[in-house]
Amino acid sequence: MSHTQAAEGLIAAGRRFHTRGWVLGTSGNFSVVTSRDPLRLAITASSVDKGALEPSHILDIDETCAVHGGIGNPSAETLLHFEIVRRRGAGAVLHTHSVWGTVLSDSHGLDRGLAIEGYEMLKGLDGVRTHEHREWVPIVPNDQDMTRLASVVGRILDEHPGAHAILLQRHGIYTWGATLADAVRHIEILEFLLETIGRTRAYRLRGGHDGPAQGS
Numbered sequence: 439m440s441h442t443q444a445a446e447g448l449i450a451a452g453r454r455f456h457t458r459g460w461v462l463g464t465s466g467n468f469s470v471v472t473s474r475d476p477l478r479l480a481i482t483a484s485s486v487d488k489g490a491l492e493p494s495h496i497l498d499i500d501e502t503c504a505v506h507g508g509i510g511n512p513s514a515e516t517l518l519h520f521e522i523v524r525r526r527g528a529g530a531v532l533h534t535h536s537v538w539g540t541v542l543s544d545s546h547g548l549d550r551g552l553a554i555e556g557y558e559m560l561k562g563l564d565g566v567r568t569h570e571h572r573e574w575v576p577i578v579p580n581d582q583d584m585t586r587l588a589s590v591v592g593r594i595l596d597e598h599p600g601a602h603a604i605l606l607q608r609h610g611i612y613t614w615g616a617t618l619a620d621a622v623r624h625i626e627i628l629e630f631l632l633e634t635i636g637r638t639r640a641y642r643l644r645g646g647h648d649g650p651a652q653g654s
Contacts, residue, residue, distance in 0.1 A: 439529075439618070441507065444470035444480035445496035447618045452482070454622070455534055456489025460629055463487070465535035465610070467513040470618050471523055477501050479519060483510030517588040518612065525595040528614035530621040535610035536629055538636040543577050543605040551576045552605065554631050562627040563602045564620065574598060575628075577605045603628050 439447075448468045455461045466488050469481035482488065483495045497508035503516050519531045546552045554560065555572040563573065576594045581587040591612075594604060602624055603613035613628055615621035 439470055439472055439480075441472050441480050441496070441498050442493075444472055444618070445493045448480065448482060448496055449491040449493070451532065451618070451622055452488035452491040455625065456487070458536075458629070460534040460536045460625070461488040462535070467515055467519070467533050468531070469516075469519045469523075470530045471528070472498070477520070477523070478506075479516075479523070481512055481516060481519060483508060484513040486510065514582075514584050517584045518591055521588045521592045522595065522612065522614050525592055526614055527616075528621070529616050530618040531612065531614045532621045532625050533610055533612045534625055534629065536632065538632040539605060539611045539629065540608055541636055542632055543610070544608045547577055547579070547607040549577070552635075554635065557631055557634070559627050559630055559634075562623055564615065564624075574601060575603050575605055575611075576601055577607055580606050580609045 448470060451468055452461065464485045464487055467482050469479045472478045472480050479499050480496050481499055482491065483497050486495045494509045497510065497512055498506040499512050500506065501520060503512055505512065515533065522528055522531045542552055552575045553572055554575065556569060558569045560566050560569055560571045560573055576598050578590055578594055591604060603611050605611050611628060613621060613624040615624055
């Protein structure tokens with residue numbers, strides 16, 4: 439994918455996610471691989487409203503995080519994008535900050551992960567063929583030292599090769615895909631599932647019907 443094509447796709451994703459309330463303020467960051475050798479990313483600039491992205495906000499960066507095009511600085515979390523691309527062979531990485539992702543990443547932080555199973559929507563994840571699939575979403579403690587955090591994320595990805603996403607505690611979700619379209623699909627599915635689990639638990643706490651738990 440060319441840088442121009444990547445920018446168009448990331449701008450569209452930003453508007454779509456902002457409308458859903460998943461990247462409010464200046465939260466979130468998105469990237470697309472534009473070259474494998476040498477490795478280059480088209481990535482959103484730091485501190486930019488993702489619902490109002492413009493082509494100049496999509497930076498062209500190399501593995502050293504040097505900027506070769508665009509206006510602004512790459513997010514400090516750029517190192518996480520490179521780590522995921524290398525470990526998963528991803529073509530795109532997307533990071534959102536939804537309310538439910540933040541809440542569940544906090545409430546399950548001590549568990550170091552969140553299990554999701556029994557939902558038909560799971561079949562939209564790459565390689566999943568049945569609603570009986572059990573998806574484990576690892577939860578990583580947040581850290582402002584991005585070099586250290588990237589190292590932890592890399593280790594977690596190696597420990598959970600089947601995972602389609604990770605959650606940063608009290609922060610948000612990272613997911614990826616072979617293409618940008620795949621990564622967008624994963625965000626939509628996972629955000630749907632996180633909200634469903636969160637709303638179901640809130641309903642039960644208010645005295646609603648106590649059906650079988652499907653996310654633990």
